[in-house]
Amino acid sequence: MVDRNPVAGGPGGGPGTLEPAPGGERDWLRFRDDPAPDEPAVTLDAFLDQSNAGSVRLEAGDDVRRLGPVLDRLRLVEVDFPRFRDGRGFSSARVLREMGYTGEIKATGDVLVDLIYFMRRCGFDSFAPNVPFNREDVNAAMSRYPYVYQPAADDAVPIWKLRHPDLANG
Amino acid sequence: MYRYDKYDQAMVDARVEEFRDQARRRIEGHLTDDQFKPLRLKNGLYLQLHAYMLRVAIPYGTFDSRQMRKLAHIARTYDRGYGHFTTRQNIQYNWIKLEEAADLLGELATVEMHAIQTSGESVRNISADQYAGAAADEIIDPRPWCEMIRQMTTFMPEFSYLPRKFKIAVIASKVDRAALRWHDFALRIVKNDAGEIGFEVYAGGGMGRTPFIAFKIRDFLPTDQIFSYLQAVLRVWNRNARRDNIHKQRMKILVHELGEEEFARQVEEEFQHFLTLATDFPQAEYDRIAAYFAPPPFEQGLSDEIDRSDPEFALWVDRQTVAHKAPGYAIANISLKPIGGIPGDISADQMDLVADLAERYSFDEIRATHAQNLVLPHVRKQDLYAVWQALTEAGLADVNLDLVTDIIACPGLDYCSLANARSIPLAQKIAERFADRQRQQDLGELKIKISGCINACGHHHAGNIGILGVDKKGSESYQLLLGGSGDEETSQAKITGPGFDENGIVDAIERTVERYRAIREPGERFIDTYRRVGMDQFKEAIYG
Numbered sequence: 001m002v003d004r005n006p007v008a009g010g011p012g013g014g015p016g017t018l019e020p021a022p023g024g025e026r027d028w029l030r031f032r033d034d035p036a037p038d039e040p041a042v043t044l045d046a047f048l049d050q051s052n053a054g055s056v057r058l059e060a061g062d063d064v065r066r067l068g069p070v071l072d073r074l075r076l077v078e079v080d081f082p083r084f085r086d087g088r089g090f091s092s093a094r095v096l097r098e099m100g101y102t103g104e105i106k107a108t109g110d111v112l113v114d115l116i117y118f119m120r121r122c123g124f125d126s127f128a129p130n131v132p133f134n135r136e137d138v139n140a141a142m143s144r145y146p147y148v149y150q151p152a153a154d155d156a157v158p159i160w161k162l163r164h165p166d167l168a169n170g
Numbered sequence: 171m172y173r174y175d176k177y178d179q180a181m182v183d184a185r186v187e188e189f190r191d192q193a194r195r196r197i198e199g200h201l202t203d204d205q206f207k208p209l210r211l212k213n214g215l216y217l218q219l220h221a222y223m224l225r226v227a228i229p230y231g232t233f234d235s236r237q238m239r240k241l242a243h244i245a246r247t248y249d250r251g252y253g254h255f256t257t258r259q260n261i262q263y264n265w266i267k268l269e270e271a272a273d274l275l276g277e278l279a280t281v282e283m284h285a286i287q288t289s290g291e292s293v294r295n296i297s298a299d300q301y302a303g304a305a306a307d308e309i310i311d312p313r314p315w316c317e318m319i320r321q322m323t324t325f326m327p328e329f330s331y332l333p334r335k336f337k338i339a340v341i342a343s344k345v346d347r348a349a350l351r352w353h354d355f356a357l358r359i360v361k362n363d364a365g366e367i368g369f370e371v372y373a374g375g376g377m378g379r380t381p382f383i384a385f386k387i388r389d390f391l392p393t394d395q396i397f398s399y400l401q402a403v404l405r406v407w408n409r410n411a412r413r414d415n416i417h418k419q420r421m422k423i424l425v426h427e428l429g430e431e432e433f434a435r436q437v438e439e440e441f442q443h444f445l446t447l448a449t450d451f452p453q454a455e456y457d458r459i460a461a462y463f464a465p466p467p468f469e470q471g472l473s474d475e476i477d478r479s480d481p482e483f484a485l486w487v488d489r490q491t492v493a494h495k496a497p498g499y500a501i502a503n504i505s506l507k508p509i510g511g512i513p514g515d516i517s518a519d520q521m522d523l524v525a526d527l528a529e530r531y532s533f534d535e536i537r538a539t540h541a542q543n544l545v546l547p548h549v550r551k552q553d554l555y556a557v558w559q560a561l562t563e564a565g566l567a568d569v570n571l572d573l574v575t576d577i578i579a580c581p582g583l584d585y586c587s588l589a590n591a592r593s594i595p596l597a598q599k600i601a602e603r604f605a606d607r608q609r610q611q612d613l614g615e616l617k618i619k620i621s622g623c624i625n626a627c628g629h630h631h632a633g634n635i636g637i638l639g640v641d642k643k644g645s646e647s648y649q650l651l652l653g654g655s656g657d658e659e660t661s662q663a664k665i666t667g668p669g670f671d672e673n674g675i676v677d678a679i680e681r682t683v684e685r686y687r688a689i690r691e692p693g694e695r696f697i698d699t700y701r702r703v704g705m706d707q708f709k710e711a712i713y714g
């Protein structure tokens with residue numbers, strides 16, 4: 001059993017790379033190996049109306065469960081944080097993963113670098129914050145916590161499983 | 171008592187280093203205070219009127235002599251030789267320097283303590299019955315569940331930014347000593363007809379500017395589903411609460427707006443979903459934690475006799491001690507409410523003394539209570555005299571548990587940047603007015619609670635007599651409330667009428683109390699009389 005938290009190098013992503021955004025105007029952080037979708041994301045209502053779109057943009061108050069029936073044509077979900085204090089997006093991402101969505105989930109807006117570790121645990125795998133992150137802060141935030149207390153949308157093994165290896169079977 | 175293993179320790183140590191880094195970025199000017207604020211608030215660090223204030227968690231109010239001595243050391247080294255116990259069973263230091271805060275947290279970590287999630291929009295420190303593990307009337311010690319919930323709710327990824335704070339309480343007896351239904355989420359451990367242990371669950375309580383008493387959302391929740399249930403409640407709230415008005419974001423408001431039934435329905439739906447994710451902690455983990463809370467090795471065959479020949483001591487025994495579940499033992503309450511003192515304040519030397527007494531006489535256990543007092547939970551009756559003598563010498567032997575001078579007061583305008591009025595000087599004035607011992611005893615149980623503003627940290631909604639500081643055209647003024655309670659018959663206090671200035675409010679309280687004395691029936695406490703006769707009788711006494 002792995003006795004360290006595997007969040008940073010979770011499935012579908014290496015340690016995370018800072019790359020120029022498709023628009024080229026700022027650096028963004030991405031933890032996926034597949035090519036980044038470059039079509040513009042549309043609103044939830046527009047997405048549900050339009051059969052050809054592959055990227056959707058969720059506002060903080062949008063009900064993510066409405067995407068349930070159309071997950072298979074989704075490649076990118078942008079989840080917006082209008083203010084860092086608005087934590088609804090954390091639930092949106094985790095619900096998406098619980099519904100089985102494996103495409104990209106990008107956090108946009110007022111994203112605090114100190115919280116990206118918890119966002120990764122909820123299923124976010126790319127970040128395009130209003131104010132670009134600095135590489136050192138990203139590394140520090142991602143490697144801060146050696147363990148996790150509870151399961152989430154990632155593969156990290158909770159402490160209680162480490163304490164009872166005989167019980168853990170996955 | 172619970173002890174950290176390498177995992178718990180690593181998590182707390184990591185938090186200290188994270189904060190050290192954040193504080194450095196702030197001090198070096200890489201973070202503005204606006205950017206730093208949400209980070210420090212996740213570590214209990216507030217910027218108050220004169221300095222930083224740090225709130226240290228005492229999980230479910232249980233701690234030991236080693237931890238108390240560290241708290242004393244911190245009071246001497248980082249503060250001005252004092253600490254302040256709060257209504258959340260925590261301790262606060264009022265004179266902290268940002269430059270030293272990381273070192274302070276580092277020292278706490280060496281004794282398995284922290285300030286994680288003691289402020290900010292997070293799941294806060296869990297409250298519990300201060301007599302847990304000792305009370306004669308409990309079904310089971312609730313603290314293993316408290317510790318398990320502490321771990322479940324530490325650094326919850328999905329709930330990194332809840333709409334507001336979220337307070338949990340757990341008790342395991344009929345009598346409620348933890349103000350259960352004034353919490354956002356509350357559990358009472360019960361036994362069902364089949365003899366199984368489970369939780370009676372309450373949701374949506376809270377004080378503040380819009381007080382609500384929590385409603386019973388579930389009669390019986392199997393204990394091994396608690397994490398699923400808790401996540402369901404948090405998710406329903408996190409996804410649906412308003413985010414546009416900080417005063418309307420507590421869970422109680424959502425419960426009120428959706429209605430209890432609809433809220434419960436949504437929680438139930440989300441709960442069934444969470445059960446399919448299999449995130450609950452296993453029985454083996456409960457067993458591991460519960461082993462730490464095994465009863466201490468109580469001596470058998472002890473006498474229940476107490477030598478009452480010293481009348482001062484006898485008075486203290488009658489008021490400050492409570493029945494213990496083990497024969498020959500008592501629960502001893504230590505008053506932090508000396509007449510004229512600051513409610514909840516304790517000096518570093520007094521902390522050391524309490525630590526010594528706990529180590530010597532109480533199986534090394536201390537409890538903090540939401541009424542801002544301390545408890546030695548397991549004292550042999552034959553040792554009570556020695557304990558009382560030591561407390562007397564340290565100025566900690568006041569005889570006023572639950573009496574008119576056992577006042578709960580928030581820090582108020584002396585420290586708090588949100589305050590409208592001072593709480594501490596008013597508490598002192600009231601205590602002085604009713605200082606006479608016989609008068610206090612005669613008045614019996616009477617809980618006065620003072621808040622310096624509408625945020626209600628002093629629990630005025632739950633006071634038999636509540637006092638609320640308001641700002642009236644730029645001068646401090648106080649509203650008087652009657653009839654609140656945080657016990658098993660939870661009730662919300664009501665405003666009597668026009669407010670008073672500082673002297674006026676003390677007189678009004680005296681008129682209230684004298685009216686009670688005049689009309690009470692034998693055996694009635696103040697709250698009983700109030701419930702029997704209602705507000706009008708008292709209004710007439712107060713306003714004439």
Ligand code: SF4
Pocket residue numbers: 580581582583586587588589590621622623624625626627628
């Ligand atoms: S009730 Fe108001 S004045 Fe008192 S501590 Fe709370 S916020 Fe400050």
